[in-house]
Amino acid sequence: MGLMLFQGISGLYGGITLVIDPSGDLLQIPISILENSTFENFMVPGLILLTILGFFPIIVLYGLWKRRLWSWKGALAVSFALIIWIGVQIWMVGYYPDPPLQLTFGLLGLVLLGLVMSPSVRRSLEPSCNQEPEE
Known part of the structure; x- marks a missing residue:
């Protein structure tokens, strides 16, 4: 949940800053x-x-905190979205190692994906794993 919070705050900060100043100057x-x-x-x-x-x-963080059944799929979607975001960014504008934001957030996406896919997390959050089989 800490990594999801970090991603959410980072996305809000970066997104708000770029919407306020689409030239990118505020973020240098x-x-x-x-x-x-x-x-x-x-x-x-x-x-x-x-x-x-x-x-x-x-929103996904809230679902994780409240143990909502949809939160596993939401966390999976955030993981994929972050990995795709970084991949498309590198494809479109190139790789910029300094500061290492692309590397940091690319790794964050992979770590989130690994955590979401771990058996213990899946058992506790994935809807199909929490439901009793029908007879």
Whole structure:
């Protein structure tokens, strides 16, 4: 749950900052990195970051905390979304090792996926594992 909170807060911070300033100046991201992408500025990436990797992980965190049956699928979706986000980002703008944000969040996605797929977490959260078989 701590990693999900970290992702949610990071997504909210990055997303809000990019929506407020689509030029990337507030986050010290040069707009020039978007030259080979489909984006003219950081507004659309900021909205994606804000919603899919900000608000959604916070909602999933609530589900995990309350032990809601849908939270396992939500955590799985956040893990995949983060891995896809970093993969597409590297594909579109390249890999930037300094600061190591792409590496950090790519690893976070993989760690989250590993945790979500671990048998103990699956048993406690996955709906199909929590239901008694019908006779």
